[in-house]
Amino acid sequence: MIENYTFLTKTVQEVLKSQELSENKFLCGYAIKANQNYDLVVNAAKHTSFLEVSSKNDLDIIEQVKTELGSKMIICHGFKPASTSYFKKIVAMHKKGFTIIPVINSVTELYDFGSLDLKMSIGVRISAKVSFGGSKLPDRFGLTLHEIQQHFAYLTQHKTLSLTMLHMHVANTISDIPQRIQDFDDLFTVYEMMIKAEMKINYICTGGGLPERSYTPDYFYTEYYQKLIFRINQLTTAEYFPILLSESGRFLATETQFVVLKVIAEKNSNDDFSWYVLNGSAINLIPETVLDGNKHFPILPVNFIDRPSKTVICSGATCDQADFFHTQKINLPQIDKNDSLFVTIPGTGAYQESLLGSSRNTPGHCLIEATNELTITASGICSRTTKNDFLQTLGYTKQKSFFKWLFSR
Numbered sequence: 496m497i498e499n500y501t502f503l504t505k506t507v508q509e510v511l512k513s514q515e516l517s518e519n520k521f522l523c524g525y526a527i528k529a530n531q532n533y534d535l536v537v538n539a540a541k542h543t544s545f546l547e548v549s550s551k552n553d554l555d556i557i558e559q560v561k562t563e564l565g566s567k568m569i570i571c572h573g574f575k576p577a578s579t580s581y582f583k584k585i586v587a588m589h590k591k592g593f594t595i596i597p598v599i600n601s602v603t604e605l606y607d608f609g610s611l612d613l614k615m616s617i618g619v620r621i622s623a624k625v626s627f628g629g630s631k632l633p634d635r636f637g638l639t640l641h642e643i644q645q646h647f648a649y650l651t652q653h654k655t656l657s658l659t660m661l662h663m664h665v666a667n668t669i670s671d672i673p674q675r676i677q678d679f680d681d682l683f684t685v686y687e688m689m690i691k692a693e694m695k696i697n698y699i700c701t702g703g704g705l706p707e708r709s710y711t712p713d714y715f716y717t718e719y720y721q722k723l724i725f726r727i728n729q730l731t732t733a734e735y736f737p738i739l740l741s742e743s744g745r746f747l748a749t750e751t752q753f754v755v756l757k758v759i760a761e762k763n764s765n766d767d768f769s770w771y772v773l774n775g776s777a778i779n780l781i782p783e784t785v786l787d788g789n790k791h792f793p794i795l796p797v798n799f800i801d802r803p804s805k806t807v808i809c810s811g812a813t814c815d816q817a818d819f820f821h822t823q824k825i826n827l828p829q830i831d832k833n834d835s836l837f838v839t840i841p842g843t844g845a846y847q848e849s850l851l852g853s854s855r856n857t858p859g860h861c862l863i864e865a866t867n868e869l870t871i872t873a874s875g876i877c878s879r880t881t882k883n884d885f886l887q888t889l890g891y892t893k894q895k896s897f898f899k900w901l902f903s904r
């Protein structure tokens with residue numbers, strides 16, 4: 496994580512200098528939604544420039560790492576109208592002295608924060624167009640250009656709210672650089688409106704979306720930031736150039752985890768390959784592949800690497816026909832009946848666990864055996880699996896049976 500953070504910071508600083516801008520005009524923070532495990536968040540709080548959160552629960556986590564975080568900024572996304580516990584938590588943490596910036600997602604939120612009579616820095620999210628099935632859909636997050644024009648005076652001349660940040664996050668990982676820069680057009684339009692109104696905007700935040708470093712050449716990041724910084728530089732002068740923020744989730748967290756599985760059965764198919772059945776489930780362990788058919792994870796052998804290979808497809812151990820780890824045939828070492836072949840799936844550190852949600856408290860799909868979780872640090876390996884009683888979670892045992900309590904009322 497920290498290696499990627501340092502790489503990106505240095506890369507962007509070089510780009511800034513090459514365009515005669517101060518190297519302090521870039522900050523990279525960690526979007527904790529990618530992986531909320533303690534070791535990552537505490538590291539990010541210590542070593543990256545700020546944290547990005549999206550819920551009240553995320554903020555509960557931030558309070559746990561407040562010593563490491565110090566006065567660094569916390570940027571709050573997600574919906575947070577006044578009725579939510581998230582809104583109340585933001586206000587409470589602001590009052591406790593945290594540097595917390597809510598990024599306004601709707602006109603309601605703007606007026607909710609505005610009616611507090613509390614001096615606060617805010618950001619505003621600019622609605623992006625979302626590509627969906629070949630067409631562009633309006634984004635449900637943020638304010639449209641029209642809404643910004645309608646509420647311009649409230650946004651820019653409020654007696655307690657101070658607008659310091661413009662934000663846009665475009666879903667999907669950046670692959671086409673010119674297209675992504677163009678996606679930010681509405682953000683740049685709003686920035687120009689602010690300059691014309693003589694408003695000083697401290698931060699332009701372009702959200703996440705940076706691709707995993709393992710699969711991306713270093714020059715990609717240089718080229719992306721060269722074009723992005725050049726575009727923003729056209730709108731302003733070096734003196735007023737805002738601080739550019741990257742809220743990176745995937746880019747920082749992907750390489751922090753990997754999965755190791757064992758082949759528990761080999762099954763010959765009538766086709767030209769064998770099934771290797773693994774002691775886990777693709778649905779439980781790499782759920783992103785189920786949500787996004789374009790997402791693929793490599794599978795590599797851990798042992799028997801000198802053996803002749805055979806063509807296989809790896810499946811999960813659940814009864815779900817769709818539970819396989821890849822659709823393209825791959826080559827793995829041949830095995831005999833009593834051999835224990837282990838395979839590894841690298842780069843599962845971002846989103847896989849958080850998308851899994853409640854499955855982590857139970858063994859997951861088909862209730863197949865849960866995976867053991869180990870934390871590897873410079874000082875050793877420790878287990879962090881807490882064996883949850885799935886019978887209890889599902890309401891079979893008397894204590895804490897939420898369903899029995901509900902239906903007995």
Ligand SMILES: Cc1ncc(COP(=O)(O)O)c(C=O)c1O
Pocket residue numbers: 526529547572664667668702703704705742743744745746
């Ligand atoms: C507002 C915002 N910022 C940052 C991120 C992190 O994106 P990524 O993991 O692609 O870097 C997300 C992801 O959904 C997001 O919604």
